[in-house]
Amino acid sequence: MSKPTDKPVYIEPNYTYGDATLHYIQQAAEHGLYEIRGLGAKRRVPTFDDLTFLTASASRYPLEGYREKCETKTVLGTRFAKKPIELGIPITIAGMSFGALTAQAKDALGRAAGEMGTSTTTGDGGMTPEERRSSKTLVYQCLPSRYGFNPDDLRQADAIELVVGQGAKPGGGGMLLGQKISPRVAGMRTLPEGIDQRSACRHPDWTGSDDLAIKLSELRELTDWQLPVYVKIGATRVKNDVKLAVAAGADVVVVDGMQGGTAATQQVFIEHAGIPTLAALRQAVEALEEIDMVGEVQLVISGGIRSGADVAKALAMGADAVSIGQAAMMALGCNARHYHMDGQLVDATADYAAIGTAPGYCHHCHTGLCPVGIATQTPELEKRLDVDWGARRVKNYLQTLTMELTTLARACGKSNVHNLEREDLAALTIEAAAMAKIPLAGTEWIPGHDGC
Amino acid sequence: METMTDTDKAVRFDLDETSVRDLNQFLHHELAESGARHIEVLNPNGRHNIAVGMDAPVSVDIRGHAGYFIGGMNKQAGITVHGNVGWSVGENIMSGSIRVKGNASECAGASGHGGLVVIEGDASSRCGISMKGCDIVVGGSVGHMSAFMAQLGTLVVCGDADPGLGDSLYEAVIYVRGTIRGLGADAQAEPMGEEDYARVAALLDKAGFDHDPKAFRRVASARTLYHWNADHHQEY
Numbered sequence A: 001m002s003k004p005t006d007k008p009v010y011i012e013p014n015y016t017y018g019d020a021t022l023h024y025i026q027q028a029a030e031h032g033l034y035e036i037r038g039l040g041a042k043r044r045v046p047t048f049d050d051l052t053f054l055t056a057s058a059s060r061y062p063l064e065g066y067r068e069k070c071e072t073k074t075v076l077g078t079r080f081a082k083k084p085i086e087l088g089i090p091i092t093i094a095g096m097s098f099g100a101l102t103a104q105a106k107d108a109l110g111r112a113a114g115e116m117g118t119s120t121t122t123g124d125g126g127m128t129p130e131e132r133r134s135s136k137t138l139v140y141q142c143l144p145s146r147y148g149f150n151p152d153d154l155r156q157a158d159a160i161e162l163v164v165g166q167g168a169k170p171g172g173g174g175m176l177l178g179q180k181i182s183p184r185v186a187g188m189r190t191l192p193e194g195i196d197q198r199s200a201c202r203h204p205d206w207t208g209s210d211d212l213a214i215k216l217s218e219l220r221e222l223t224d225w226q227l228p229v230y231v232k233i234g235a236t237r238v239k240n241d242v243k244l245a246v247a248a249g250a251d252v253v254v255v256d257g258m259q260g261g262t263a264a265t266q267q268v269f270i271e272h273a274g275i276p277t278l279a280a281l282r283q284a285v286e287a288l289e290e291i292d293m294v295g296e297v298q299l300v301i302s303g304g305i306r307s308g309a310d311v312a313k314a315l316a317m318g319a320d321a322v323s324i325g326q327a328a329m330m331a332l333g334c335n336a337r338h339y340h341m342d343g344q345l346v347d348a349t350a351d352y353a354a355i356g357t358a359p360g361y362c363h364h365c366h367t368g369l370c371p372v373g374i375a376t377q378t379p380e381l382e383k384r385l386d387v388d389w390g391a392r393r394v395k396n397y398l399q400t401l402t403m404e405l406t407t408l409a410r411a412c413g414k415s416n417v418h419n420l421e422r423e424d425l426a427a428l429t430i431e432a433a434a435m436a437k438i439p440l441a442g443t444e445w446i447p448g449h450d451g452c
Numbered sequence B: 001m002e003t004m005t006d007t008d009k010a011v012r013f014d015l016d017e018t019s020v021r022d023l024n025q026f027l028h029h030e031l032a033e034s035g036a037r038h039i040e041v042l043n044p045n046g047r048h049n050i051a052v053g054m055d056a057p058v059s060v061d062i063r064g065h066a067g068y069f070i071g072g073m074n075k076q077a078g079i080t081v082h083g084n085v086g087w088s089v090g091e092n093i094m095s096g097s098i099r100v101k102g103n104a105s106e107c108a109g110a111s112g113h114g115g116l117v118v119i120e121g122d123a124s125s126r127c128g129i130s131m132k133g134c135d136i137v138v139g140g141s142v143g144h145m146s147a148f149m150a151q152l153g154t155l156v157v158c159g160d161a162d163p164g165l166g167d168s169l170y171e172a173v174i175y176v177r178g179t180i181r182g183l184g185a186d187a188q189a190e191p192m193g194e195e196d197y198a199r200v201a202a203l204l205d206k207a208g209f210d211h212d213p214k215a216f217r218r219v220a221s222a223r224t225l226y227h228w229n230a231d232h233h234q235e236y
Helices: A019-031 A103-115 A129-134 A151-156 A183-189 A209-222 A238-247 A267-272 A277-290 A308-317 A326-332 A349-354 A387-411 A430-436 B020-034 B194-207
Strands: A051-053 A074-076 A085-087 A091-093 A119-121 A137-142 A159-163 A229-234 A252-256 A298-302 A321-324 A338-341 A344-347 A425-427 B010-014 B038-042 B059-063 B078-081 B097-100 B116-119 B132-138 B152-157 B173-176 B187-190 B217-221
Touching: A051 A308, A074 A298, A085 A137, A091 A103, A091 A387, A103 A119, A103 A129, A103 A137, A103 A326, A103 A387, A137 A151, A151 A209, A159 A209, A209 A229, A209 A238, A209 B020, A229 A238, A238 A252, A238 A277, A252 A277, A277 A298, A277 A308, A277 A430, A308 A321, A308 A387, A308 A425, A321 A326, A326 A387, A425 A430, B010 B020, B020 B038, B116 B194, B132 B194, B152 B194, B173 B194
Parallel strands: A091 A119, A091 A321, A119 A137, A137 A159, A159 A229, A229 A252, A252 A298, A298 A321, B010 B038, B038 B059, B059 B078, B078 B097, B097 B116, B116 B132, B132 B152, B152 B173
Antiparallel strands: A051 A425, A074 A085, A338 A344, B173 B217, B187 B217
């Protein structure tokens, strides 16, 4: 054994084979199987943080931040539906399945959304009576798996969202590992209990955009052309896909960027497929502009929307509304150190540690062992989410986002959040300027635009 | 819309004169009040989405060839197409029955939860894909990847089955009388038992086909894909 030395030691870092890469290689070598996890892309990509508002000063006239009205009402589905959706705020709750989440979590999300006058969305497991009861406005997803899909629930919905793909795994199907296939989940999905369930990645009854048009017509015929029909796509070839969705007859197009979440899929899929939400939004808006459908077809953007500033920037770039999933879960208590039970905060750190993670870093939705009782189907863990407490927190969160949104809108001189515009924005990085096609702050430069 | 007679409580729609939307609106909202027990649809001429979302114990006869999604999400009604159909006839059927006197294109009975789909001729590929409890009886042959990811229910094929039959099956069961040109991942041929003979006989009887149940072979899931397993090496 060599003797210890007092000489300073310089350990050269390895950027090609850093800690994360070494861990990945060693895990792959040990298990021979890719990693499955929940949530969305964690890698650094350009985001709405890389934009800033050019609020009013001498050349623009601001509105008073507290007293002057700033409208947040949002209407979706004006193209064909007899009953468009009217929302109080342009922030909706994204599709998350019962199965991935507990019935209690769905209930809490529905209540919070209802109190704020916005919608929530079913997921890859059908509609539960709890979420229908608690959700004032409920969007019913038609997914490739069609688990639990039926005409009675369809007619009870307020809007339909045909899901072509999602940002966390565009081109892939859902996944729910056996530990979350409880008897109730299995029954709703017509699956044996306890199996590792892999949802289809393609719809069973149509292929291609011409068929999609007929499928959307079927859904409209079934609901007597009353309900708005959304088409949700995972952000890859956004321009083409938005145009095809519009050509197929969508009232609303939902574009989910690569930071969009999932309850479980392959890590390689989450981090290495799709394009960032920022780039996706610009492409989606351009697609609508090119086919002269801005305003006729509404655009909802999702994937890593976290704050009122994100919402405001998304609207300024051309979205009609945003949809939030992971952030709503976090408002419920996902990744918090404590959960709330019997009026007390209970420390869950040891439970995070037991599944190999810590508060703030958990993406273990796939295990069903959610330390805070949100992404589980285990009765004991489900009790950790106090529905009233959770609903209040999500409502508070939505309220905060809305206040931040209107604060920025007023400061830009807008009496309606939908009047925010691209001209109100500047980019802080070259990458964001290029992706969002917003000039780099202090310049007129948009990289890649007009031959620059 | 035309009332055929006062006694048989039947109404007739000519789709050269009435839109599919008007037909469906009648079926959804005015049928019960009309007292009609039988609906006849003339000149379908390949139109899509005819008689989707029905929820009444009536019979519907579609006289001619029809397009996609005929009888989609049907409940209770007995729908007969006197011709061929396009894709996804009876998709998501919940109950009742749909009979196609001719051939069906792809994905017949896709994701059906209950009820019966009968194709008297051939059905193209992915017949019974994702089925969740319905029964499908095909008088002729089925195309490739039929019963792909089928979860529950029964597919009876009186003719042949193209390759990829029963790929990624869950608990649905397939019976084939003719040649099986290849099984899909995790599908396996299994011996027939008395219960199988009875199940096939009952469905043949309901579908109106006269075959010996003993001539059928059973295909079901080997259940090797039910749990995540790296040792498959993706060689399914």
